[in-house]
Amino acid sequence: MSAIEGLIAEFARLPGIGRKTAQRLTYHLLDQPAEQVSKLATCLTTVAERVRPCSVCGNPTEAEVCDICSDPRRDPAIVCVVEDPATVAVVERSTDFRGRYHVLGGHLSPLDGIGPEALRIATLVDRVRGGDVHEVILATNPSMEGEATSTYLQQALAALPTKVTRLARGLPVGGDLEYVDSVTLSHALTARQEVQ
Template structure:
Protein backbone atom coordinates (compact mmCIF):
# COMPACT_ATOMS: atom_id res chain seq x y z
CA UNK A 1 0.00 0.00 0.00
CA UNK A 2 1.68 3.25 -1.08
CA UNK A 3 1.39 6.26 1.25
CA UNK A 4 -1.73 8.30 0.46
CA UNK A 5 -1.24 11.02 -2.12
CA UNK A 6 -1.56 14.65 -1.12
CA UNK A 7 -4.92 14.72 -2.90
CA UNK A 8 -6.15 11.80 -0.78
CA UNK A 9 -4.80 13.49 2.35
CA UNK A 10 -6.70 16.67 1.43
CA UNK A 11 -9.93 14.73 0.87
CA UNK A 12 -9.63 12.99 4.22
CA UNK A 13 -8.68 16.23 6.04
CA UNK A 14 -11.81 17.92 4.67
CA UNK A 15 -13.92 15.23 6.34
CA UNK A 16 -13.25 16.82 9.74
CA UNK A 17 -15.89 19.38 8.74
CA UNK A 18 -19.37 18.55 10.05
CA UNK A 19 -21.77 17.22 7.42
CA UNK A 20 -18.99 16.49 4.92
CA UNK A 21 -18.76 12.87 3.75
CA UNK A 22 -16.43 11.15 1.28
CA UNK A 23 -18.24 12.40 -1.80
CA UNK A 24 -18.54 16.07 -0.76
CA UNK A 25 -14.93 16.10 0.47
CA UNK A 26 -13.82 14.87 -2.96
CA UNK A 27 -15.93 17.51 -4.67
CA UNK A 28 -14.50 20.23 -2.41
CA UNK A 29 -10.90 19.14 -3.03
CA UNK A 30 -11.35 19.12 -6.82
CA UNK A 31 -13.16 22.44 -6.72
CA UNK A 32 -10.37 24.16 -4.78
CA UNK A 33 -7.59 22.62 -6.90
CA UNK A 34 -9.23 23.25 -10.27
CA UNK A 35 -11.04 26.51 -9.71
CA UNK A 36 -10.17 28.33 -6.50
CA UNK A 37 -6.58 27.93 -5.33
CA UNK A 38 -6.59 31.45 -3.88
CA UNK A 39 -9.68 30.60 -1.84
CA UNK A 40 -7.95 27.44 -0.60
CA UNK A 41 -4.82 29.34 0.40
CA UNK A 42 -6.86 31.99 2.20
CA UNK A 43 -8.86 29.31 4.03
CA UNK A 44 -5.65 27.59 5.11
CA UNK A 45 -4.21 30.85 6.43
CA UNK A 46 -7.33 31.99 8.34
CA UNK A 47 -7.90 28.48 9.68
CA UNK A 48 -4.39 28.23 11.17
CA UNK A 49 -4.69 31.69 12.70
CA UNK A 50 -8.16 31.02 14.12
CA UNK A 51 -7.17 27.67 15.67
CA UNK A 52 -4.27 29.36 17.47
CA UNK A 53 -5.67 32.76 18.39
CA UNK A 54 -9.32 32.24 19.26
CA UNK A 55 -9.81 31.40 22.93
CA UNK A 56 -12.61 32.07 25.37
CA UNK A 57 -13.72 35.34 26.97
CA UNK A 58 -12.70 35.35 30.63
CA UNK A 59 -16.02 36.90 31.64
CA UNK A 60 -18.77 35.26 29.50
CA UNK A 61 -16.85 32.24 28.16
CA UNK A 62 -17.83 32.85 24.52
CA UNK A 63 -15.27 32.41 21.73
CA UNK A 64 -13.02 35.47 21.59
CA UNK A 65 -9.67 36.56 20.21
CA UNK A 66 -9.00 38.78 23.22
CA UNK A 67 -9.21 38.00 26.93
CA UNK A 68 -12.43 39.99 27.16
CA UNK A 69 -14.86 39.68 24.22
CA UNK A 70 -16.19 42.73 22.37
CA UNK A 71 -19.57 42.36 23.95
CA UNK A 72 -18.32 42.17 27.55
CA UNK A 73 -15.96 45.07 26.86
CA UNK A 74 -18.80 47.23 25.52
CA UNK A 75 -19.88 49.71 28.26
CA UNK A 76 -23.25 50.25 26.53
CA UNK A 77 -24.46 46.72 27.28
CA UNK A 78 -26.66 46.43 30.36
CA UNK A 79 -24.80 44.35 32.98
CA UNK A 80 -27.94 43.82 35.09
CA UNK A 81 -29.46 41.45 32.49
CA UNK A 82 -27.64 38.18 31.82
CA UNK A 83 -28.81 35.81 29.10
CA UNK A 84 -27.55 32.25 29.60
CA UNK A 85 -27.04 30.11 26.49
CA UNK A 86 -25.45 26.75 25.75
CA UNK A 87 -23.14 27.67 22.86
CA UNK A 88 -21.50 30.66 21.15
CA UNK A 89 -23.67 29.80 18.12
CA UNK A 90 -26.83 30.29 20.22
CA UNK A 91 -25.46 33.64 21.38
CA UNK A 92 -24.74 34.69 17.79
CA UNK A 93 -28.27 33.66 16.80
CA UNK A 94 -29.84 35.83 19.52
CA UNK A 95 -27.58 38.78 18.62
CA UNK A 96 -28.62 38.53 14.98
CA UNK A 97 -32.33 38.02 15.63
CA UNK A 98 -33.34 40.41 18.38
CA UNK A 99 -32.42 43.74 19.88
CA UNK A 100 -31.15 42.47 23.23
CA UNK A 101 -28.96 44.97 25.07
CA UNK A 102 -27.90 42.92 28.10
CA UNK A 103 -24.93 40.59 28.59
CA UNK A 104 -24.43 36.86 28.07
CA UNK A 105 -23.00 33.85 29.77
CA UNK A 106 -22.05 30.90 27.55
CA UNK A 107 -22.11 27.47 29.22
CA UNK A 108 -20.43 25.57 26.38
CA UNK A 109 -22.86 22.67 26.78
CA UNK A 110 -25.43 21.41 29.26
CA UNK A 111 -25.38 19.29 32.41
CA UNK A 112 -24.95 15.63 31.51
CA UNK A 113 -23.81 13.63 34.55
CA UNK A 114 -23.57 10.36 32.57
CA UNK A 115 -20.97 11.97 30.29
CA UNK A 116 -19.13 13.41 33.26
CA UNK A 117 -20.33 16.93 32.57
CA UNK A 118 -21.22 18.48 35.91
CA UNK A 119 -21.69 22.11 37.07
CA UNK A 120 -17.95 22.85 37.03
CA UNK A 121 -17.52 21.67 33.40
CA UNK A 122 -20.11 24.18 32.18
CA UNK A 123 -18.63 27.01 34.26
CA UNK A 124 -21.34 27.28 36.91
CA UNK A 125 -18.77 28.02 39.64
CA UNK A 126 -17.72 30.95 37.49
CA UNK A 127 -21.37 31.97 37.01
CA UNK A 128 -21.96 31.88 40.77
CA UNK A 129 -19.02 34.24 41.30
CA UNK A 130 -20.69 36.57 38.83
CA UNK A 131 -23.96 36.35 40.77
CA UNK A 132 -22.01 37.11 43.98
CA UNK A 133 -20.74 40.37 42.46
CA UNK A 134 -24.32 41.61 42.89
CA UNK A 135 -24.59 43.43 39.57
CA UNK A 136 -26.90 40.91 37.85
CA UNK A 137 -30.60 41.56 38.58
CA UNK A 138 -32.23 39.21 36.05
CA UNK A 139 -31.07 36.07 34.29
CA UNK A 140 -32.79 34.98 31.08
CA UNK A 141 -32.46 31.23 30.64
CA UNK A 142 -32.09 30.48 26.94
CA UNK A 143 -30.79 26.90 27.09
CA UNK A 144 -32.25 24.52 24.52
CA UNK A 145 -35.79 23.21 25.08
CA UNK A 146 -34.48 19.64 25.50
CA UNK A 147 -34.44 17.40 28.58
CA UNK A 148 -30.80 18.32 29.30
CA UNK A 149 -31.37 22.01 28.56
CA UNK A 150 -34.35 22.07 30.92
CA UNK A 151 -32.42 20.31 33.68
CA UNK A 152 -29.57 22.79 33.28
CA UNK A 153 -32.03 25.72 33.38
CA UNK A 154 -33.61 24.29 36.55
CA UNK A 155 -30.19 23.94 38.20
CA UNK A 156 -29.21 27.53 37.35
CA UNK A 157 -32.61 28.79 38.50
CA UNK A 158 -31.99 27.19 41.93
CA UNK A 159 -28.55 28.82 42.10
CA UNK A 160 -30.02 32.24 41.24
CA UNK A 161 -32.84 31.83 43.75
CA UNK A 162 -30.43 31.47 46.69
CA UNK A 163 -28.82 34.74 45.52
CA UNK A 164 -32.30 36.34 45.19
CA UNK A 165 -31.85 37.01 41.47
CA UNK A 166 -34.94 37.06 39.26
CA UNK A 167 -35.03 34.22 36.71
CA UNK A 168 -36.95 34.16 33.43
CA UNK A 169 -37.08 31.45 30.78
CA UNK A 170 -37.62 32.11 27.07
CA UNK A 171 -41.15 31.16 26.00
CA UNK A 172 -41.93 27.76 24.56
CA UNK A 173 -44.78 27.30 22.12
CA UNK A 174 -45.58 26.78 18.47
CA UNK A 175 -42.89 28.19 16.18
CA UNK A 176 -43.67 30.94 13.64
CA UNK A 177 -44.82 29.50 10.34
CA UNK A 178 -45.35 26.07 11.87
CA UNK A 179 -48.59 24.19 11.31
CA UNK A 180 -50.48 22.91 14.36
CA UNK A 181 -51.15 19.62 12.60
CA UNK A 182 -47.43 18.84 12.49
CA UNK A 183 -46.42 20.21 15.89
CA UNK A 184 -45.57 17.56 18.52
CA UNK A 185 -47.73 17.06 21.59
CA UNK A 186 -45.20 18.36 24.12
CA UNK A 187 -44.82 21.63 22.23
CA UNK A 188 -48.57 22.01 21.97
CA UNK A 189 -48.96 21.35 25.70
CA UNK A 190 -46.37 24.07 26.41
CA UNK A 191 -48.19 26.45 24.05
CA UNK A 192 -51.49 25.89 25.88
CA UNK A 193 -50.00 26.26 29.33
CA UNK A 194 -48.15 29.42 28.30
CA UNK A 195 -51.13 31.08 26.55
CA UNK A 196 -51.57 34.85 27.01
CA UNK A 197 -54.47 37.23 26.59
CA UNK A 198 -55.13 38.25 22.99
Protein backbone atom coordinates in the same frame (compact mmCIF):
# COMPACT_ATOMS: atom_id res chain seq x y z
CA MET B 1 -1.12 9.32 2.61
CA SER B 2 -1.02 11.87 -0.19
CA ALA B 3 -1.77 15.55 0.39
CA ILE B 4 -5.11 15.14 -1.35
CA GLU B 5 -6.08 12.10 0.72
CA GLY B 6 -5.01 13.98 3.86
CA LEU B 7 -7.22 16.94 3.07
CA ILE B 8 -10.19 14.69 2.27
CA ALA B 9 -9.71 12.92 5.62
CA GLU B 10 -9.56 16.22 7.52
CA PHE B 11 -12.68 17.59 5.80
CA ALA B 12 -14.49 14.33 6.54
CA ARG B 13 -13.91 14.86 10.28
CA LEU B 14 -16.10 17.95 10.22
CA PRO B 15 -19.72 17.50 11.35
CA GLY B 16 -22.21 16.83 8.58
CA ILE B 17 -19.46 16.27 6.03
CA GLY B 18 -19.18 12.71 4.80
CA ARG B 19 -16.47 11.28 2.63
CA LYS B 20 -18.21 12.18 -0.61
CA THR B 21 -18.68 15.81 0.36
CA ALA B 22 -15.09 15.92 1.62
CA GLN B 23 -13.93 14.71 -1.79
CA ARG B 24 -16.13 17.24 -3.57
CA LEU B 25 -14.73 20.07 -1.46
CA THR B 26 -11.16 18.90 -2.01
CA TYR B 27 -11.55 18.58 -5.77
CA HIS B 28 -13.24 21.97 -5.83
CA LEU B 29 -10.26 23.50 -4.05
CA LEU B 30 -7.85 21.77 -6.45
CA ASP B 31 -9.60 23.73 -9.20
CA GLN B 32 -9.15 27.05 -7.41
CA PRO B 33 -6.08 29.28 -7.52
CA ALA B 34 -3.56 28.36 -4.80
CA GLU B 35 -4.12 31.77 -3.14
CA GLN B 36 -7.77 30.90 -2.54
CA VAL B 37 -6.84 27.68 -0.76
CA SER B 38 -4.12 29.46 1.22
CA LYS B 39 -6.64 32.06 2.32
CA LEU B 40 -8.86 29.40 3.89
CA ALA B 41 -5.76 27.91 5.54
CA THR B 42 -4.77 31.32 6.90
CA CYS B 43 -8.25 31.93 8.33
CA LEU B 44 -8.09 28.56 10.09
CA THR B 45 -4.63 29.26 11.48
CA THR B 46 -5.74 32.69 12.71
CA VAL B 47 -8.72 31.16 14.47
CA ALA B 48 -6.58 28.37 15.96
CA GLU B 49 -3.94 30.79 17.23
CA ARG B 50 -5.88 33.88 18.24
CA VAL B 51 -9.41 32.97 19.23
CA ARG B 52 -9.94 32.12 22.90
CA PRO B 53 -12.99 32.15 25.19
CA CYS B 54 -13.78 35.60 26.61
CA SER B 55 -12.60 35.65 30.22
CA VAL B 56 -15.96 37.02 31.35
CA CYS B 57 -18.64 35.22 29.33
CA GLY B 58 -16.82 32.42 27.48
CA ASN B 59 -17.83 33.58 24.00
CA PRO B 60 -14.94 33.12 21.53
CA THR B 61 -12.99 36.31 20.92
CA GLU B 62 -9.58 37.51 19.83
CA ALA B 63 -9.28 39.83 22.83
CA GLU B 64 -9.10 39.09 26.55
CA VAL B 65 -12.69 40.31 26.93
CA CYS B 66 -15.14 40.01 24.01
CA ASP B 67 -16.78 42.91 22.14
CA ILE B 68 -20.12 42.41 23.87
CA CYS B 69 -18.71 42.24 27.41
CA SER B 70 -16.60 45.34 26.80
CA ASP B 71 -19.38 47.34 25.14
CA PRO B 72 -20.54 49.96 27.70
CA ARG B 73 -23.88 50.29 25.90
CA ARG B 74 -24.76 46.67 26.69
CA ASP B 75 -26.58 46.29 30.01
CA PRO B 76 -24.40 44.23 32.40
CA ALA B 77 -27.41 43.71 34.67
CA ILE B 78 -29.09 41.27 32.27
CA VAL B 79 -27.22 38.07 31.46
CA CYS B 80 -28.53 35.63 28.86
CA VAL B 81 -27.17 32.12 29.51
CA VAL B 82 -26.71 30.02 26.37
CA GLU B 83 -25.18 26.65 25.62
CA ASP B 84 -22.85 27.67 22.82
CA PRO B 85 -21.48 30.59 20.77
CA ALA B 86 -23.81 29.72 17.86
CA THR B 87 -26.78 30.69 20.06
CA VAL B 88 -25.15 34.04 20.84
CA ALA B 89 -24.90 34.66 17.10
CA VAL B 90 -28.56 33.73 16.58
CA VAL B 91 -29.84 35.94 19.42
CA GLU B 92 -27.67 38.84 18.21
CA ARG B 93 -28.90 38.45 14.64
CA SER B 94 -32.58 38.02 15.29
CA THR B 95 -33.44 40.03 18.39
CA ASP B 96 -32.65 43.41 19.84
CA PHE B 97 -31.37 41.99 23.12
CA ARG B 98 -29.12 44.63 24.70
CA GLY B 99 -27.87 42.69 27.72
CA ARG B 100 -24.83 40.44 27.90
CA TYR B 101 -24.22 36.71 27.63
CA HIS B 102 -22.79 33.75 29.45
CA VAL B 103 -21.73 30.81 27.28
CA LEU B 104 -21.85 27.51 29.18
CA GLY B 105 -19.95 25.54 26.57
CA GLY B 106 -22.54 22.78 26.22
CA HIS B 107 -25.19 21.14 28.35
CA LEU B 108 -25.19 18.67 31.22
CA SER B 109 -24.99 15.12 29.93
CA PRO B 110 -24.08 12.66 32.70
CA LEU B 111 -23.98 9.71 30.28
CA ASP B 112 -21.24 11.45 28.28
CA GLY B 113 -19.45 12.39 31.48
CA ILE B 114 -20.32 16.08 31.17
CA GLY B 115 -21.08 17.28 34.68
CA PRO B 116 -21.46 20.84 36.04
CA GLU B 117 -17.68 21.23 36.45
CA ALA B 118 -17.20 20.72 32.68
CA LEU B 119 -19.38 23.76 31.94
CA ARG B 120 -18.91 27.45 32.83
CA ILE B 121 -21.42 27.19 35.69
CA ALA B 122 -19.15 28.14 38.60
CA THR B 123 -18.06 31.31 36.77
CA LEU B 124 -21.72 32.14 36.11
CA VAL B 125 -22.56 31.81 39.81
CA ASP B 126 -19.50 33.91 40.71
CA ARG B 127 -20.49 36.49 38.13
CA VAL B 128 -24.02 36.75 39.47
CA ARG B 129 -22.86 36.75 43.08
CA GLY B 130 -20.21 39.33 42.21
CA GLY B 131 -22.63 42.06 41.67
CA ASP B 132 -24.88 43.97 39.45
CA VAL B 133 -26.73 41.14 37.69
CA HIS B 134 -30.46 41.75 38.18
CA GLU B 135 -31.76 39.13 35.79
CA VAL B 136 -30.46 35.85 34.43
CA ILE B 137 -32.28 34.65 31.31
CA LEU B 138 -31.91 30.90 30.84
CA ALA B 139 -31.73 30.30 27.09
CA THR B 140 -30.53 26.70 26.94
CA ASN B 141 -31.90 24.60 24.11
CA PRO B 142 -35.49 23.31 24.47
CA SER B 143 -34.13 19.74 24.45
CA MET B 144 -34.06 17.25 27.30
CA GLU B 145 -30.41 18.03 28.11
CA GLY B 146 -31.02 21.76 27.78
CA GLU B 147 -33.98 21.58 30.16
CA ALA B 148 -31.96 19.56 32.65
CA THR B 149 -29.16 22.13 32.47
CA SER B 150 -31.68 24.91 32.95
CA THR B 151 -33.13 23.18 36.02
CA TYR B 152 -29.64 22.70 37.47
CA LEU B 153 -28.89 26.40 36.93
CA GLN B 154 -32.13 27.43 38.63
CA GLN B 155 -31.04 25.48 41.70
CA ALA B 156 -27.50 26.83 41.56
CA LEU B 157 -28.82 30.40 41.41
CA ALA B 158 -31.72 29.90 43.87
CA ALA B 159 -29.83 31.22 46.89
CA LEU B 160 -28.96 34.49 45.12
CA PRO B 161 -31.33 37.47 45.01
CA THR B 162 -31.21 37.69 41.21
CA LYS B 163 -34.34 37.23 39.11
CA VAL B 164 -34.12 34.10 36.92
CA THR B 165 -36.27 33.79 33.77
CA ARG B 166 -36.34 31.48 30.81
CA LEU B 167 -37.41 31.83 27.19
CA ALA B 168 -41.14 31.40 26.61
CA ARG B 169 -42.42 28.03 25.38
CA GLY B 170 -45.18 28.14 22.82
CA LEU B 171 -46.07 27.87 19.16
CA PRO B 172 -43.30 28.63 16.69
CA VAL B 173 -44.32 31.48 14.40
CA GLY B 174 -45.13 30.29 10.89
CA GLY B 175 -45.90 26.79 12.11
CA ASP B 176 -49.05 24.83 11.52
CA LEU B 177 -51.07 23.64 14.53
CA GLU B 178 -51.52 20.29 12.87
CA TYR B 179 -47.80 19.59 13.01
CA VAL B 180 -46.97 21.02 16.43
CA ASP B 181 -45.82 18.32 18.84
CA SER B 182 -47.99 17.62 21.87
CA VAL B 183 -45.49 18.89 24.47
CA THR B 184 -45.19 22.26 22.73
CA LEU B 185 -48.96 22.48 22.34
CA SER B 186 -49.49 21.65 25.99
CA HIS B 187 -46.96 24.37 26.95
CA ALA B 188 -48.68 26.85 24.65
CA LEU B 189 -52.05 26.07 26.22
CA THR B 190 -50.81 26.35 29.80
CA ALA B 191 -49.02 29.62 29.08
CA ARG B 192 -51.89 31.08 27.06
CA GLN B 193 -51.93 34.84 26.95
CA GLU B 194 -54.86 37.19 27.41
CA VAL B 195 -55.43 39.34 24.36
CA GLN B 196 -58.52 41.36 25.24
